[in-house]
Amino acid sequence: MTGRNSGATRRTPAENAQLALLLEVAGTPKPGNVDRRRDLEDLRFEHFLAGTVGAGKGLRRAEHGARVGIAFERAVAGMSRQSGGNTQFGCLLLLVPLVSAAARGDLTPDGLDRVVADTTVEDAVSFYRAFEHVDVAVRDPPAEMDDLDVRRGEAAAPTLRERGLTLSDVLALSTGDAAGGGMEEEARGETDGEPGAETEAGTRGIPDWNAVDWTTGFERPFAVAASIRDDTGPIGDRTARAFLEVLADRPDTLVATSHGPAVARDVSERAADVRGDLEAADALADALVEEGINPGTTADTVAAGLFVALERGLSV
């Protein structure tokens, strides 16, 4: 039975962002990630539930017009109030500007470009401050960017202000050699016989896809939203299929950071082999959990896609 007044009011953008976080973690199978049926050793389903609840206040600030950096830092602070560590830092980095655009009635790639272009140096300072709330897996920046290492947190503020770097600038600087650490491993020979690495456009590493989304009008999340809406069946299955598509196309940034680009590319090939086949994906999910490989950046993209799908009428 349907709530008699269920159509009377719509969910707000902040509510849809929280629901997107919950639908993302509930989607199963999502190889290597926590899902409705799987926990990791120290990162469990309930940590994502608590992270979602905690992020609400920051997401509502974005909806009410707060600066993107401030809303993001508040959302991360709330998200971090659980014992699992970093559950949704990357999801929130995508969801906060999406909520801001939706609240402006401007949830389009051009609208996101406008939100990104409007970010200031203070947004960048807040972004760095967010890293003080929770341990986020990051790799060493290039030597010339050492004083902008996000692990410096608020200590990077003087440099940001001196160089006049906005949050948009910071993320543009982050898109590139995202697998520097991984490439050192690569140099140590882990990629013997690995296909494609030589010919990959730009860096031989794996990009920071969240930063790429920031600099490309969130093109991929909008595409994910369309595929989820065009798909049929339970939302948890649609989420899993979208996850496999993204993972197959984009070697995961977090996997590259933790295990090197060769492993990240191998995981994408394994995802490509099972895309569209949730039964085969279920076996891959068990395997990646066993191997300790966690494609967390792919989940960020899917959560952002779920948000756009909900804003555009995906029915729950």
Added chain:
Amino acid sequence: MTGRNSGATRRTPAENAQLALLLEVAGTPKPGNVDRRRDLEDLRFEHFLAGTVGAGKGLRRAEHGARVGIAFERAVAGMSRQSGGNTQFGCLLLLVPLVSAAARGDLTPDGLDRVVADTTVEDAVSFYRAFEHVDVAVRDPPAEMDDLDVRRGEAAAPTLRERGLTLSDVLALSTGDAAGGGMEEEARGETDGEPGAETEAGTRGIPDWNAVDWTTGFERPFAVAASIRDDTGPIGDRTARAFLEVLADRPDTLVATSHGPAVARDVSERAADVRGDLEAADALADALVEEGINPGTTADTVAAGLFVALERGLSV
């Protein structure tokens, strides 16, 4: 890894209420209910996720001092914004006064008695209005209370005002013969050989346990909170064990409404047989889903217990 500042700020009562709703539905196995591993035919996990998000605004109103009836009606309106129908009406009927008491720094049985005693006729009118947002399974009231049938919604307002009935009065009137409908089935012979029915104190039917909690200082939710905190292991397992304990002790009100008190008592006996044994409970869960038996009122009590446990320091 733990969020570095995870202890810096505490979740608010409204946030703990939302987290309690999520932890409750995620607990597994919860025989007959939607849980992390099971959906019912038309009532799925994602409906509970959306219901939880939608209830947030009403729960925050309670936290900020709104009247219990008004906050409850808003929470139900938001909860109903999903296509599964009634997911958490009963949970919210318990959580809203608990949030009010916690926000007053008075989360004790005496504190709850004070919250209940403070309810007004207008709270009762709001309570009736809440039934207009979503279809709730209720049984026919005694003939002399026909004009107070909750299904009348706001149309009952003149009677409530004329009789000066507060929300506390309304719930006190609801504790009793909660299985009237069920007893008719009983009269049709469904209880042949049923033990205990004759000797049960008061009505031969099953009480409305949520109304009972309202009139007894929420004694049982406080007891459930203590058992969850004293228990060990993953929160999902503790939730499942608490669910079995409550179901074994209290023949479920919703089951009595839908299938009669004989079935409700039988389900409690089956729960008693597997209490403490989650593997056996898993089989019972599959069986009850198959039989279409949904002990939803038991889940309300457990959600309320999870809230109290979180307020008292249960770590997630």
